[in-house]
Amino acid sequence: MMFISEKNDGTLKTMCLLSIMILIISVMGSVAYGQSPPKRPVEFRGMAYLDGSPAPDGMTVSIWANSNSLKMDEFTLEYGNGFFHKLGIEWDDASTAYDEGVTYDETTLETISFRLGSLQAAETATVKASEEGETEYIDLHFTSEAEDEEEEAAPTAPAYGSGIPLECQERWECTDWKPEVCPPSGMQTRECRDSNSCGTQENKPPETRDCRKPLLGISVELIDAYIEGDSLIAEIKIINSRAQEIDVNVTYMVMDEEEDIIMRESEIIRVADEKEYTKTFNITDIDDGEYTLDIDIVYDSVHAAYARKGFSISREVSPYKGVLLPRTGDALLLIVILGLIITVIITIRRARKKED
Numbered sequence: 001m002m003f004i005s006e007k008n009d010g011t012l013k014t015m016c017l018l019s020i021m022i023l024i025i026s027v028m029g030s031v032a033y034g035q036s037p038p039k040r041p042v043e044f045r046g047m048a049y050l051d052g053s054p055a056p057d058g059m060t061v062s063i064w065a066n067s068n069s070l071k072m073d074e075f076t077l078e079y080g081n082g083f084f085h086k087l088g089i090e091w092d093d094a095s096t097a098y099d100e101g102v103t104y105d106e107t108t109l110e111t112i113s114f115r116l117g118s119l120q121a122a123e124t125a126t127v128k129a130s131e132e133g134e135t136e137y138i139d140l141h142f143t144s145e146a147e148d149e150e151e152e153a154a155p156t157a158p159a160y161g162s163g164i165p166l167e168c169q170e171r172w173e174c175t176d177w178k179p180e181v182c183p184p185s186g187m188q189t190r191e192c193r194d195s196n197s198c199g200t201q202e203n204k205p206p207e208t209r210d211c212r213k214p215l216l217g218i219s220v221e222l223i224d225a226y227i228e229g230d231s232l233i234a235e236i237k238i239i240n241s242r243a244q245e246i247d248v249n250v251t252y253m254v255m256d257e258e259e260d261i262i263m264r265e266s267e268i269i270r271v272a273d274e275k276e277y278t279k280t281f282n283i284t285d286i287d288d289g290e291y292t293l294d295i296d297i298v299y300d301s302v303h304a305a306y307a308r309k310g311f312s313i314s315r316e317v318s319p320y321k322g323v324l325l326p327r328t329g330d331a332l333l334l335i336v337i338l339g340l341i342i343t344v345i346i347t348i349r350r351a352r353k354k355e356d
Contacts (some may be wrong), residue, residue, distance in 0.1 A: 039104060040133035041073075043259065044125070045085035047296070047303040048116055048140045054082030054301060055116055061140065063087050064113045066099050067172040067194075067203045068120075079264065081251060081298060086259045089127060099169075104129045111174050111205055116142040122209050135259070139303050170203045171196045177209065217241035218248065218299055222307035223276075225293045232281040232311065234293055240271040247271075249298040252279065257290050288313045 044063060048055040055061075055077055061084045062074040072090040077083070089112065090101030102110050106128045114121040121140040174192040189208050194201075223235040232254070240246055247270050254263040263281065290312055297305040 039091045041088035041090065042127045042131050042133070043086055043088045043135045044114075044138055045087065045135060045259070046083075046138045046140060047298075048077065048082040048084055048142065049302070050082075050116060050119075050142050051144050052141075052301065054080075054298070054303075055142065059116055061087060062115045063089060064115065065089065065102050065110060067111075067170050068113045068205060069169070069203050070099060070101065072101050079251075079261075081249075081266075081296070082303075083251075083253075083296065085255075085261075091132075102127060104132075106130060111172065113205065114138075114140050116140070119144065120206070122206075124205065137306065169196060170194050170198045170200060172203065172205055174205055174207075218246075218271075218297060218304040220250075220295055220297050220305040220307045222293065222295055222309045225309045225311045227283070227311065227313060230282065230284045232283050232293065234279045234281070234295075234309075235276075236279055236295065236307075237274065237276040238269065238271050238297065238305075239274050241273075245270060245272045246299060248304065251296045251298070252281070253294040253296070254281065254283075254286070255292050255294060262286055262291065283313060286313060288315055 048059075048061050050056070050059070057077050057080060060074050060076050063072050064070060065072055073088045075084045075087045091104045092099055092101045094104070102112065109126040109128065112125045112127065114123065114125075119142040121142055123138060123140055125136065125138060127136075171194060172192045173195050175190045177188040177190050179188065187208055192205050192207055194204070217240065219239045219241075221237040221239070223237055225232065225234045227233070234252070238248065238250075240248075247268050249266060250269050251264065251266045253261050256262055263283075263286070265281070269275065269277075290310065292308055292310045295305075295307045296303065
């Protein structure tokens with residue numbers, strides 16, 4: 001028969017406790033650091049035009065993938081000038097048999113399309129995995145004359161995030177628009193083919209487009225944006241290359257990190273050839289944080305120029321400024337680990353006292 005002395009028994013208990021603590025710490029570490037963060041969407045923002053004028057409020061701009069059959073997101077116009085933002089894509093989950101969105105790689109370059117209600121935009125876009133989390137600017141042009149035709153051709157759209165089996169579903173892949181530079185005729189062409197060879201063309205993307213854009217000769221430069229007290233100071237330059245003096249509609253928007261509009265203001269400015277001016281905004285009611293100032297210029301009902309610059313608001317000076325502090329999750333994990341270490345030390349000391 002084997003007898004275990006009190007001394008050996010205490011040592012054994014200590015070793016068991018240490019093993020359990022190490023196991024717990026390992027599991028918590030793997031949970032905290034082993035999970036992959038969700039893929040961030042690419043978001044689009046810009047101006048929507050209907051028959052050459054800003055699309056009216058209340059209309060919905062939507063973004064589509066999978067050969068114009070899978071709606072990924074939508075935005076209802078509300079700012080009075082056709083402006084939309086936070087229109088994001090969904091990435092496809094390669095582990096499922098369904099198509100949830102855009103392929104997450106660098107080479108596929110699936111065509112992304114846009115709609116205003118049931119109207120199809122002349123513009124399309126592509127995104128790559130390396131552009132994850134970025135914001136792209138695009139102006140969308142729609143023609144109401146094609147509304148009836150679009151309504152007939154538009155397929156029944158699934159709800160957000162729902163998948164469609166890949167078999168028997170059109171999957172169009174298109175070449176780049178040619179010629180690369182818009183020709184005098186104003187028309188570009190491309191070729192599209194169905195990689196699934198369904199034998200139907202119900203969702204075939206357009207193979208011709210009008211690439212002409214108005215030569216407005218207007219540009220804007222946001223020279224600087226900085227904080228003085230409770231004011232945001234913006235130094236702005238508008239350049240007019242046209243032959244005559246013009247009036248432009250300038251819209252200023254302050255956006256937070258979530259692309260939500262915190263402040264919006266518009267004014268009419270007369271520009272001869274060049275106008276450089278300083279604009280002051282009251283930010284008393286805006287919390288500390290990271291923001292962007294966006295400037296949109298519209299002339300003759302057409303979006304003419306755009307500029308953006310980031311700025312920070314920080315009214316309080318932290319005593320820990322310059323000290324690298326852990327994130328909340330990491331701090332909690334660190335506290336738990338320290339607590340476990342202290343518990344182990346106390347247990348070892350008690351065991352040694354019993355041995356003595």
